[in-house]
Amino acid sequence: MEYITAGESHGPCLTAIVTGVPAGLPISEEHINSDLARRQAGYGRGGRMAIEKDTVRVTSGIRFGRTIGSPIALEVANRDWENWTDRMAAFGEAPRDLVREVTPRPGHADLVGALRTNTDDCRNILERASARETAARVAAAGVAREFLAALGVEVMSYVVSVGDAAMPEETMADAAEHKPLDIELSEMRCPDAKATIAMKKAIDRAKSDGESLGGTFRIVVCGLAPGLGTYATGADRLTSRLGAALFSIPAIKGVEFGLGFQAAARPGSLVHDPIVLADGEFRRASNNAGGLEGGMTTGMPLVITAAMKPIPTLMTPLETVNLDTLCVEEASKERSDVCAVPAAAVVAEGEVAFALANAYLEAFGDTCMADIKANIKAYKARLRTMGR
Numbered sequence: 471m472e473y474i475t476a477g478e479s480h481g482p483c484l485t486a487i488v489t490g491v492p493a494g495l496p497i498s499e500e501h502i503n504s505d506l507a508r509r510q511a512g513y514g515r516g517g518r519m520a521i522e523k524d525t526v527r528v529t530s531g532i533r534f535g536r537t538i539g540s541p542i543a544l545e546v547a548n549r550d551w552e553n554w555t556d557r558m559a560a561f562g563e564a565p566r567d568l569v570r571e572v573t574p575r576p577g578h579a580d581l582v583g584a585l586r587t588n589t590d591d592c593r594n595i596l597e598r599a600s601a602r603e604t605a606a607r608v609a610a611a612g613v614a615r616e617f618l619a620a621l622g623v624e625v626m627s628y629v630v631s632v633g634d635a636a637m638p639e640e641t642m643a644d645a646a647e648h649k650p651l652d653i654e655l656s657e658m659r660c661p662d663a664k665a666t667i668a669m670k671k672a673i674d675r676a677k678s679d680g681e682s683l684g685g686t687f688r689i690v691v692c693g694l695a696p697g698l699g700t701y702a703t704g705a706d707r708l709t710s711r712l713g714a715a716l717f718s719i720p721a722i723k724g725v726e727f728g729l730g731f732q733a734a735a736r737p738g739s740l741v742h743d744p745i746v747l748a749d750g751e752f753r754r755a756s757n758n759a760g761g762l763e764g765g766m767t768t769g770m771p772l773v774i775t776a777a778m779k780p781i782p783t784l785m786t787p788l789e790t791v792n793l794d795t796l797c798v799e800e801a802s803k804e805r806s807d808v809c810a811v812p813a814a815a816v817v818a819e820g821e822v823a824f825a826l827a828n829a830y831l832e833a834f835g836d837t838c839m840a841d842i843k844a845n846i847k848a849y850k851a852r853l854r855t856m857g858r
């Protein structure tokens with residue numbers, strides 16, 4: 471299952487095409503729209519989110535609420551387009567009063583993109599490098615999420631820290647216990663009420679200082695079959711694929727599996743998870759590995775923590791160099807989020823869902839849901855005989 475997106479931040483719409491989706495998978499428009507709404511939410515978002523009200527329009531691949539095995543095309547409109555029709559027109563001449571973007575923002579793709587593509591207008595870069603693109607990803611990921619849900623797999627995420635405001639430390643077992651409702655009822659998508667308040671305060675402070683903030687979030691996936699992925703080839707280890715998927719998200723600068731960096735400071739006996747046999751199933755007494763061993767799922771919850779850097783657009787901008795005059799100036803200000811960690815976590819859920827969906831398709835077939843489910847059932851029955 472693969473997706474590609476197209477579309478600029480202030481163009482007419484964002485488009486995603488998902489290929490490799492098996493036939494017979496129920497898809498709910500409401501589920502996709504609810505993920506789009508979750509991506510738009512979170513304390514600290516900028517003015518753009520007040521303009522947009524993202525909903526999906528499906529133009530192919532689904533009939534009467536089920537996939538038919540053909541590519542699925544999805545569209546999310548940009549309401550802001552009506553304010554940009556002349557400045558973002560596909561054809562014709564640029565307006566006479568067009569203001570080019572010539573003061574690239576440190577931390578964004580503006581400068582290097584302009585150098586690389588030989589343009590004197592950073593708008594050509596920032597329109598696509600903008601994380602507005604992640605709305606199309608979330609729509610596309612809705613398909614992967616429905617696939618996993620049909621197999622009893624649940625993907626969730628929550629915010630762990632924003633700047634220096636953080637939830638209390640927790641074990642990997644604690645991580646799998648949070649209730650989705652507690653997360654979604656928090657304006658920070660954080661299940662800890664005290665931490666939510668501290669994070670909001672940190673964002674208020676950053677906003678009044680013209681600053682921005684990053685943070686960390688956790689992805690938890692429950693219900694996975696053991697043995698997804700492979701130990702056999704480096705690029706196909708599930709660990710590699712999940713890492714690549716998460717690092718594809720703008721501003722994600724760190725990914726930890728299970729205990730992650732903490733494991734490096736502990737002796738082996740306090741890191742590795744003892745193997746136990748319970749009710750004829752091989753399980754782990756703990757889950758420090760975060761559900762992955764040897765590039766494969768262990769069957770324990772998958773727990774991944776990711777770090778997002780602070781938003782590059784600053785209302786008190788850093789210095790930059792004007793591309794026309796070559797003089798030092800303040801970097802440009804584009805309407806912007808102060809903090810987008812809750813939203814990035816929703817985007818990350820989708821990326822993780824795609825990587826996991828592919829691991830299932832590779833292991834159990836990729837043509838129709840009935841065959842895939844039958845293959846999983848046979849696999850699980852075989853595993854039970856091994857635990858006897």
Ligand SMILES: Cc1cc2nc3c(=O)[nH]c(=O)nc-3n(C[C@H](O)[C@H](O)[C@H](O)COP(=O)(O)O)c2cc1C
Nearest residue numbers: 578579599601720721781782783806807810813814
């Ligand atoms: C959900 C989400 C929302 C974002 N919102 C903004 C924003 O409003 N302003 C901004 O400057 N960067 C924002 N970013 C971060 C930039 O897109 C990102 O830093 C930039 O594309 C450069 O890529 P890099 O950080 O991976 O080097 C956002 C990222 C995500 C994932």
